[in-house]
Amino acid sequence: MSSDLFYALTGASLFTLGLYALIKHAHILRKILAINVMGSGVFLLLVALAAGGQQAFDPVPHAMVITGIVVAISATALALALMLRLREASGLAVLPDTSPEELSEQLPEAPSDVASKNNGKNA
């Protein structure tokens, strides 16, 4: 059970964690975070398997991961811009046919309410 295998398993679990959050949460920003976490998981797996123990240094997975990171940030930037446009058009940063009970679980804690509630307690 070398440490690189452990990183590979961490990568696999990050991928699954991200997938669960991507499906579970209604707010699009959280879905975008989930996609980023899944991407990090896959990259971790890609490099961890190459780094196994005594093997020589294999640069190809490293090049793939750097390409992946740049692709990930461009996808994230486009997703954020699209989310803001959708939010401005439809008033809510959620996918069009999100069911009400899903929504209710998100909305009361919209950031501005939470911050003000907290602040009241602290001041």
Added chain:
Amino acid sequence: MSFTDILTVLLLLAGASFFLAGTVGLLRFPDVYTRLHALTKADNLGLGLMLAGLALQAESWTVVARLLLIWVLILLASSSVAHLVVRTAQQKGIRPWKR
């Protein structure tokens, strides 16, 4: 364990203790301002001592210069961020903690 090694170990441990102090301060202190105060300790002294320790082990002067540059940058960043946070916190009316 030559003399410089021992000195390095001592410096590293001292630096680590300041990091610990910074973290404990961050967790224990009651409001933003005091936490900030604790945090900057970790930056300048904690990191400073550690980098001094590592500089002893450095194989060439360029490495020492690089370490120094990193330390100065961290100082610059953390002090200005600390100032910005405090100024904005006051604007937002987060009042310091009173017993």
Added chain:
Amino acid sequence: MLAQSFSWQVTVIILPLVAALLCFMLPKWGRWLGLVMAFAITGSVIVLAYQVMNQGALRYAVGGWGAPLGIDLYVDGLSLLMLMVVALVGLVVSVYSMAYFKAGKAVHFWPLWMLLWTAMNALFLSADIFNLYVTLELLGLAAVALVALAGGVDALGAAMRYLLVSLLGSLCYLLGVALLYHSFGTVDIALLAERVESTPAVWAAMALMTVGLLFKTALFPLHFWLPPAHASAPAPVSALLSALVVKASFYILLRLWLEVFSQDSTAAAQLLGVLGAAAVLWGGVQALRQTRLKMLIAYSTVSQIGYLFLVFPLASLMAWQAGLYLLLSHALAKAAMFLAAGNILCFGGHDRIADLDRVAQRLPLSLTAFALAGVSSMGLPFSGGFIGKWMLLDAALQSGQWWWVAVIIVGGLLAAAYIFNVIGHSFTRAEISHEAKPVPAIMEWSALVLALAAVLMGLFASWPLAVMDIGAPFGGGGS
């Protein structure tokens, strides 16, 4: 054929990329530049076709490094036909878009469309699974940006959902690539085909890559993102998405199943067949229930994609060729349908099927295009769809799996039902008749040209079938 200095495969990729840069740099001449480049790209695809038909499959080592280290470009009958259908549909859609987009939107449409074309050409030529990941990502992001160009609430919502599904598909695919690379030390398809043996890692990679590509191909349970995206996008974009973009991920799946995952896939093939059958029936029924024309056509895409997956359980040479033939004729027919729908939308300001106000009399060309395209998707004789379905029926009967025959026939009936439903309404007079905007002739003719091409594929079937055999993509994957 080793790397000669100038290769038409490279030109077919670099031309649209350069076109995208130029269209972005010179927005005022974007339209004309785009059109000229569309003709140039189609020309280079024709020259490449000529070259391939003479010299057979071509392998081009990019950078001169060769397979395991560098990336190879590989073109055989299968990828050549895909390139040609992309060029044909792309050219006609470019002509259509000249008149469709107003100045404001046109500035953004042309660079995005050219990058989409680059992604498709690069995808059909690449022989490297990680390179396919990058082209898939380029394809997905370009398609999402084009859908979002329509700007309405539903377009933006559909584009957002499409983007998330596309990214999820790409990440599943990439995870499969990682497992394959670390099992066999290479990402080149030909080398993988030689080295692959069935280990747990290969099963996992096969499952992950298949699911990732099914997300992007919108097969039945994973199709939820397609109808809103294809219906709310601008008409030329819907045509491109339904005809070409959805087929690109199917092409990769086909390539992988033919060469890399060919041994231990009988059970999985049956599953794909069942999902395909479900898609055919579900898409047909949903299309019948739609009230808007573009939604009807989008659900018809879901149904037609189902047909393509009926090929996997049959897995005979005849079946693969039938699947490819269906794919090509569907691309032409679907593009024609969406362009015709775009004309009707421009003309009447809405696309509610019930209120189609004497469209037949007032938009004869567009409705003929729609009808001819309908003929092809129904599979009536003298159309590409007919040839494809006939070969599929033949293959199913030969392999003794008669239940797929039932699915094909019921699917054809459903298609007939929803097509005639639309054509019926277009002859009647709507209660609320409203003033109609004239539709530029070029838009109507481009829809008709594509519909005629779909029918022509029925009449001249021998040529595409001959091209399919170059490089024997289906016969044991010999190169």
Added chain:
Amino acid sequence: METLTLLSWAFDVTLGLTLMWLAWRALASEDLFKGIVLFIAFGLLMALAWVRLDAPDIALAEAAIGAGLTGALLLGALAKLEAGAESRSRRSEILPRPADKTKVFSGLLVFLLLALVVMLVYAIVKLPPLASGLSAQVAENITASGVSNPVTATLLNFRAYDTLLEMAVLLLAVLGIRSLAVVQEPRGREPGAVLDMLSHLLVPLLILVSGYLLWVGSYAAGGAFQAGAVLAATGVLLLLTGWLPGAWFVGWPLRFLLIFGLAVFVAVTLVLQLFGASFLEFPPSLAGSLILLIEVAAALSIGVTLTALFLGGRPQPEPPSSGRAEKRNTSGTQPS
């Protein structure tokens, strides 16, 4: 020696578990801002993981892009999200999805995910300890590639085609964003003495470090992407301090800079093809300098592109004098 392996084992386990816990908390946090801060910490730890996995190039890329840019991008998006918070009142009616989203569906979801994890773990554990991937081929061709850092050699020579397409993906993201939104940045509010001093000191140093990373990329960890990301951090810092590109720059000069990297890459390879080289083939003698030329152009272009991604829209020079710009103005910098 035994204590070292024990300590490194403990380091890895702590890092791995913290990564998983951070990811879970970041995605499950009820407050978006807390989620983003946890995600920034996640990026930091990922960079540590790359250092531990002996991948300095990726650690650099993760540090520059993950910790710096993604954090700023997410915080900027959150700001614009809440700037429109008041507009949440006119919420359009949401079509309720059929009520199958009950417990049975999430139960099925958890079951499927467990099956996925088991499949993945089984596949990974059963992976044969592969010889060493492509390291042999890279080692023997490294001399002909013109650079001695194997990762840069792979990125810019062996698999240069991937890098070309990847820069097209970056350009595509900018095109998509420019078609989505128009940004009428009002004259940024005064940055205040300290921020001004910080940017005056940091910006030249960032540009210097970016140049250094570009140069060092040929023999050690570094390269065009890392240098471009550091350049982008400069751009982001300038934007945050309220600096805005002049009206002259926003037109074709900005567009030219956005495509500059890709244009130089394509131009170099087309010129080489005139001299008989195949596509993306760099003759060994010239390879080093050509790769550097491409890297300089790419770094510049990536820096401007990533900054444009942070800006989040097509910069409009000045809002038209005749009253407010049309309603769809998405400038988000409400004075806090």
Added chain:
Amino acid sequence: MDAVYLAVALFLLLTLVAGLWRVLRGPTAADRMLAAQLFGTTAVACVLLLAQLYQRPSLRDVALVFALLAAVAAVAFVRRAWREKS
């Protein structure tokens, strides 16, 4: 000597994990951002220790980039994403 570097690096990692509690509980957004700032510095120290352990000079560039970019996220927070209503 190497064991000392790794031990101190492990210790720093543990302080970082402890600091995460402040991010979770921190009432105001400023507390969370401060904790992130501390994590940046801790990460710099960790990377430098590992650089010395592995005798790999390029890791020092990673620390340098960390130091440079530590400010960017924090400034983005202060200038844009701070929405406390007093």
